[in-house]
Amino acid sequence: RKEVEQDPGPFNVPEGATVAFNCTYSNSASQSFFWYRQDCRKEPKLLMSVYSSGNEDGRFTAQLNRASQYISLLIRDSKLSDSATYLCVVNMDGDMRFGAGTRLTVKP
């Protein structure tokens, strides 16, 4: 089992749609969690941290389910500019472990 597992997609959605990504992780002792966004051939950029109580930043909502060892990212009212690969990142024993990413394409 991979340490951090994501559905690779691609997710192809129309503008305005709501889309959700899940990510599962193997280490139940993991302490911190993040979502990064990566545009094609560019560096990953921190989108948001994921807190136990769940957190929201505009159209983006992140949630953590420790019991089931997964985190999720919900994007509401998708924009063309949301097209990117979304990386799930989990801090395990002090090391960041990256998922392979989920590719999202938002179409007009």
Place this chain on the structure above:
Amino acid sequence: DADVTQTPRNRITKTGKRIMLECSQTKGHDRMYWYRQDPGLGLRLIYYSFDVKDINKGEISDGYSVSRQAQAKFSLSLESAIPNQTALYFCATSVTGQDGYTFGSGTRLTVV
């Protein structure tokens, strides 16, 4: 200027050649990291350093070496490049390791 700068941006080299990838940062972070990214595999950690005198192997350190010349500089070397080291390489920095990372814009390396 970018907070984390990587040079070169692109490089094509021949099998067996020695090559160095450089990373410098202006964020004042102590922690620096080198990752490689391959399609479908996500980022994998090659080496990391928590300060100038600290060097640690990551998940895939074989075939690579690093040097932390100063707090702001962390270079990655391939002593004898091989084709399966063709990848996108990223340098990153962080404050505590528990916070988010800041990445450089990457070096696309092709070994032929």
